[in-house]
Amino acid sequence: MDKQTVTIYDVAREAKVSMATVSRVVNGNANVKAETKEKVNAVIAKLGYRPNAVARGLASRRTTTIGVVIPDVTNHYFAELARGIDDVAAMYHYQIILANSDESNTKEIQVMENLLGKQVDGIVFMGNILNDDIRDEFKKADVPVVLAGLLDEYEEQPSVNIEYRSAMSDATTRLLQAGHTKIAFVTGDLDHYMNKAHKLLGYQDALAAYDVAYDEKLVFQGTYDYQSGYQLAQEIKDSEATAAIVANDEMAAGVINGLTDAGVNVPDDFEIITGNDSKVAVITRPQLSSITQPIYDIGAVAMRMLTKLMNHEELAVNNIVLPHGYVDRGSTKHDNM
Structure with a gap:
């Protein structure tokens, strides 16, 4: 059987259980007998069944995906921020959809619309500017948005930055x-x-x-x-x-x-x-x-804030400021200080 065409129905039929039982096993529901779980997992391995993450998300009203808007994927600062976001997302079993906006207002709006069309659970937004058009997109979105390395003049969006x-x-x-x-x-x-x-x-x-x-x-x-x-x-x-x-x-x-x-x-x-x-x-x-500045941490903390908002938890602080410092290297004279 072609692995791409194996469905939950095929697994249920082969294991002689209901599709609901297969779904519970796939989603890690503890309410399944150990022997049933073993049998279903054996059939999954045998048939090479790969559950569709999006379909699984729709069934549970969760797409398990986070949209990450990055202004320039080649910029090391934003790439490091994205790494912090991705690591925390993985910890909470969320998938990332990374969208490059090219620091363009038109592209940013298009990217936001595309992500919302994919039914993401939340968005981490990075960039150098936040204007009224983007704010309107945030208001239209029915998912939480957290800013990473970007300040909101009106402090409407949760954010993580340095001073x-x-x-x-x-x-x-x-x-x-x-x-x-x-x-x-x-x-x-x-x-x-x-x-x-x-x-x-x-x-x-x-x-x-x-x-x-x-x-x-x-x-x-x-x-x-x-x-x-x-x-x-x-x-x-x-x-x-x-x-x-x-x-x-x-x-x-x-x-x-x-x-x-x-x-x-x-x-x-x-x-x-x-x-x-x-x-x-x-x-x-x-x-x-x-x-x-703790670039990786800014991304990681922003993602952790987003997981809380997606779970309808209240944030202790809406705008988090992380500490900055200074490192002396070769572009300044070391006898200055």
Whole structure:
């Protein structure tokens, strides 16, 4: 018999039990005699029956699937977040449907609609921006949504993050203490809430504490990728900045390589601190000093929150803030501190 065509009916007939009994065995229901369970499992092994997870989910009104929206599957930061989500999902026997949104508003809406069409039980949403169109999709969804590494301006959605403002302030302070007064701030679109209302403010807090005037000419906006950082490197050099805080590791890798190719020595002539401490931070030469954040844990905690919401449990805290730190590497001078 072709394994693809084996049905629950075939198993029931061969084992001489009801289809309900086969279903109980497959779903791990304890209310089945041990000898019956052995007999049914033997037939399942013999016929090579593979229960359909979606059909099984529909029968129990649970699809056992989680939708995970990721803005860029190639970005190490989001890939590490997804790994934390997947590990906790596996622990609770949920399957993951990973959907790449390309950081595009249109694609994000399409991805949300596709996931809801697949009757997912919940969604973990990652990204760099949360706008009204996406909020409307969340409201239309009849499943819980948790944000991972993304802030909701109105705090309507549960979320897991670090304290981005103080992290940026701490990193900028390190460069100010090293004697820098012209520090570039390199980030994505400043229309994004996380950038304008948290990361940029942290940078400005540190400048104000050291009586250094904020200069818009030292703020550089790009996209969250290597090429964007590389292209900005010449502008950063021309600005006469002597150091930079870069919000994203892939951008920072582009900046450090772009400056090196332009004849700037890092860290002797120019110091750089990046924002995520993903794997990218240690594959550049020199390696990147970085704000540290528990990337894997952000994903894992977000997924655990989602399992609680799907079970209609109340969350003790709606917006969880995990601790950040700092690691000193080759892109800053070690005699600074």
